[in-house]
Amino acid sequence: MHTKSTKKERLKGFFFDLQVQRMRKSWSRFALGIMFLPLIYVVLLQSDAYNLNSWKLQIAQWIGSSDASNMLLLQKLAAGTNKRELYQNGATCISYPDSDVCVATGEVRFDTKTSTFHLTAGQRLHHSPTSVKPYTRKKDNITMSWISEVKLQESSAAAQPCQFNHTSPAMVFATSGFAGNFYHDMNDILLPLFMTAGHFRSQVHLVVVNIRDPWVLKYRKILSHISRHPLIVSPPRHWRGGEREVHCFPGAVVGLKYYDNLVCNASDVPDGHSIVDFKKFIHESFSLDFSRTTPTTQRPSLVLISRARTRVLLNEEEIVGVAEEVGFRVTVANRTTTSDVERFAEMVNACEVLVGAHGAGLTNFLFLAREAVLVQVVPWGLDWASETYYGGPSQRMGVKYVEYKTEVDESSLYGEYPMDDPVIADPLAIHKMGYQVSRKIFIDGQNVTVNLSRFRETLVKVFRMVRPEIL
Numbered sequence: 001m002h003t004k005s006t007k008k009e010r011l012k013g014f015f016f017d018l019q020v021q022r023m024r025k026s027w028s029r030f031a032l033g034i035m036f037l038p039l040i041y042v043v044l045l046q047s048d049a050y051n052l053n054s055w056k057l058q059i060a061q062w063i064g065s066s067d068a069s070n071m072l073l074l075q076k077l078a079a080g081t082n083k084r085e086l087y088q089n090g091a092t093c094i095s096y097p098d099s100d101v102c103v104a105t106g107e108v109r110f111d112t113k114t115s116t117f118h119l120t121a122g123q124r125l126h127h128s129p130t131s132v133k134p135y136t137r138k139k140d141n142i143t144m145s146w147i148s149e150v151k152l153q154e155s156s157a158a159a160q161p162c163q164f165n166h167t168s169p170a171m172v173f174a175t176s177g178f179a180g181n182f183y184h185d186m187n188d189i190l191l192p193l194f195m196t197a198g199h200f201r202s203q204v205h206l207v208v209v210n211i212r213d214p215w216v217l218k219y220r221k222i223l224s225h226i227s228r229h230p231l232i233v234s235p236p237r238h239w240r241g242g243e244r245e246v247h248c249f250p251g252a253v254v255g256l257k258y259y260d261n262l263v264c265n266a267s268d269v270p271d272g273h274s275i276v277d278f279k280k281f282i283h284e285s286f287s288l289d290f291s292r293t294t295p296t297t298q299r300p301s302l303v304l305i306s307r308a309r310t311r312v313l314l315n316e317e318e319i320v321g322v323a324e325e326v327g328f329r330v331t332v333a334n335r336t337t338t339s340d341v342e343r344f345a346e347m348v349n350a351c352e353v354l355v356g357a358h359g360a361g362l363t364n365f366l367f368l369a370r371e372a373v374l375v376q377v378v379p380w381g382l383d384w385a386s387e388t389y390y391g392g393p394s395q396r397m398g399v400k401y402v403e404y405k406t407e408v409d410e411s412s413l414y415g416e417y418p419m420d421d422p423v424i425a426d427p428l429a430i431h432k433m434g435y436q437v438s439r440k441i442f443i444d445g446q447n448v449t450v451n452l453s454r455f456r457e458t459l460v461k462v463f464r465m466v467r468p469e470i471l
Contacts, residue, residue, distance in 0.1 A: 070169055071105045073200055074251045076270040078103055090123030091152065098258040099136045099192075102152055105251045109159050110170060112234040113244035115209060116151040117170075117252055118159035129153035134209060135174045136188045136258035146176045148209045150234075150254050162248035168203040168229070169251035171196065176210035182338075183360040183389065185215070190222055192256035194278050195264055199271040202228045205249065209234050218341055225285045262363075262393035279397045282366050286342060288349040292369040300466045302328040303348055305356030305364070308335055311379050312447040313357055314412075322452055326459045327470070328353065338364065352466045357448055358382050362390045365399050373400040373462050377450065380411035381427035381442040400465060404450070404458045412447040 078086045078094060085092040086103060093102040106121030119125070133147040150172055173193055178184035197204050206227045208216070216223065216231065223231070236243055259265060266274040283290045302323055306316060313319060316332070323330045331347065338344050338361055348354055348367040356362050357377040365374045374394045378386040386403065395401045408414050408424055422429040423441055431438045463470075 070167075070250045073270075074103055074105045074169060074253065076199060077101070077196065077253060077257075089125070090121060091119060091125055093125070093130055093132070093152075094257075096138075096257055098138050099134075099255055100132050100138065101196075101253065101255040101257055102130060102132050103251075103253050104152065108170070108249050108252045109162060110207065110232075110234070110247045110249065110252070111160055111244060112232065112236050112247070114151070115148060115234045116153055117254065118153055118155055120155045120159055123154065125152060125154060132172075132254045133174070134172045134255040135177050136192055136256055137177055143177045146210070147174050148176075148235075150209060152252075152254065160244070160246040162246055164245065164247045166205055166229075166247060166249050168200070168205055168249070169253065170205045170207050170232070170247070170249040171200075171227075172207040172209065172234075172252070172254045173256050174210045175208055175212045175215045179212060179215050181360050182341075183363045185219065186363055186366065187262050188258070189256075190219065191262065191264070191278055192258050193226060194281055195259065195269050195273055196253060196256050197226050198269075198273045198277070198281070202226065205229045205232060205247075207232045207234060207247075211237075221342065222282065222285045225281065261389050263396065275393070275396055276398060279366055283349070286345045286349075286367070288345060288367060289369050292352075292371070298467075298470075299327055299329045300353060300463065301351040302330050302353040302355060303351045304330060304332050305338065305354070305359075305361040306332050306334045307357055307359060307361070310444050310447070311357040311359055313377065314447050314449045315452070318452055319450055319455065322456050323355075323459055326456065326463050327467070328459070328463065333361075353462055358386045358390070365390065365394045366397070368394075368399050370398045371400060373402060373465055375458065375462060376401070376403045377448060378403050378405045379442065379446055379448050380406055380408055380413055381423070381430065381438070381446075384431075402458060402462055402465075404455060406448055407451065407454075410449055410451055412449070413441070413445070 075083065075086055078092055082092045082094050086105065090106050091102065091104040093100060104117065104119055104123050106119075106123055108123075109118040109120055110116070111118070116129070129151045130153075131149040131151050133144055133149055135144065135147045137143045171193075173189060175189065178188055202225065204227050206223065206229070208231055211233050232245075232247060236245060259268070262275065264273070264275050264278070266272045280290055282288075304316070304320065304323070307313065320330050320332060331351070333344065333347070337347070344364065345367040348364050349369055351368075351372070353373045353375060354362070354365055354368055355375040355377070358379055362374065362376060368374065374390070376386055376390055383405065391401050391403060413423055417423040419425065427442065430441060
């Protein structure tokens with residue numbers, strides 16, 4: 001009996017000690033929590049999330065949205081004070097140097113007839129209505145005069161009932177301005193569109209103002225990779241009767257952020273997309289090879305972009321002959337060839353060298369496989385533009401770059417101006433007079449007759465880059 005009672009006492013003592021230890025841990029945790037309460041209070045006090053209206057707005061959005069991640073994805077498009085404003089008010093407008101962008105979370109209703117977003121989830125704006133021209137040339141007043149305004153207006157009786165309900169946000173952009181020029185198509189519209197919409201993973205509705213149907217048809221493969229949904233047009237096309245449509249979205253982005261000339265800062269882009277990611281995206285859209293490990297033939301293929309109006313290579317036939325003598329298989333691509341973007345993308349992707357004088361056609365380097373070579377013929381007075389628009393961007397995208405800088409006697413300007421004229425003696429002085437002055441002379445006013453002996457040296461260098469085992 002004594003032994004049994006001893007065992008019971010020991011067992012009771014064990015459980016008593018265990019309870020004491022648990023109580024001590026609980027009190028320690030409680031005390032630690034009490035210590036951190038002031039810190040938590042300060043953090044919340046400084047946060048816009050502490051604002052009661054902000055909490056009400058966000059709770060309403062989370063309850064009302066079938067996919068709460070929409071709000072988080074939209075919030076990634078704002079930073080700093082704009083992000084806090086978006087948390088608190090459900091809407092914010094961001095003024096960038098080259099574009100304006102407005103972001104709204106929560107339900108919005110879009111009237112295609114008036115190109116107006118009605119903010120119907122209690123969102124607030126500093127100024128209502130607010131208007132945005134969704135194009136990336138804000139400083140160019142002439143170009144922006146071609147762009148229609150899209151309005152954002154706080155909820156009112158003017159909001160029409162929903163006809164079409166969507167579960168993904170809207171993203172608004174324009175296909176006017178410089179649209180139609182291949183460089184500007186990529187730089188002003190498609191690159192900003194990819195950088196703005198990429199993190200939505202195709203779950204976004206594209207709304208187009210100032211639509212140009214040939215433009216949409218030309219880039220349909222790219223647009224279908226950005227969004228899996230049909231385009232929404234505002235105002236409605238006349239051939240469809242021009243009837244009003246009211247689309248309801250769980251948020252909206254009006255306008256696109258412009259980064260730089262075929263450049264972006266990955267740290268400023270949602271999900272950190274880089275310019276190389278954009279090139280990969282273009283390749284995926286057209287089902288192109290991004291990397292080519294081995295040459296397809298012994299004679300490397302070279303595509304020469306032929307220009308017909310300005311910066312024309314006047315001795316183009318002789319250039320082709322020299323390239324073939326060096327060892328290249330040459331294909332000359334004229335305007336008809338390059339206008340079919342899908343077919344020409346495949347042609348460029350299959351070649352190893354792309355050659356052309358400075359101009360929009362060189363933007364096709366986007367289709368080159370990694371380690372292919374871009375050769376730019378730099379006309380007189382266009383050194384900065386050639387490096388800024390094509391030389392630098394091509395190298396950042398993994399393309400090898402070679403430039404052929406023309407001498408003054410290779411330009412048609414030679415002989416048109418005296419040797420002591422700034423056009424010949426000091427091109428920089430002409431550029432300082434403004435773009436409209438320099439454009440007439442260096443962009444629109446000259447052609448090039450390449451020095452075949454010098455150009456041969458450039459082509460031999462390029463041949464060694466793509467076939468080092470032969471030369």
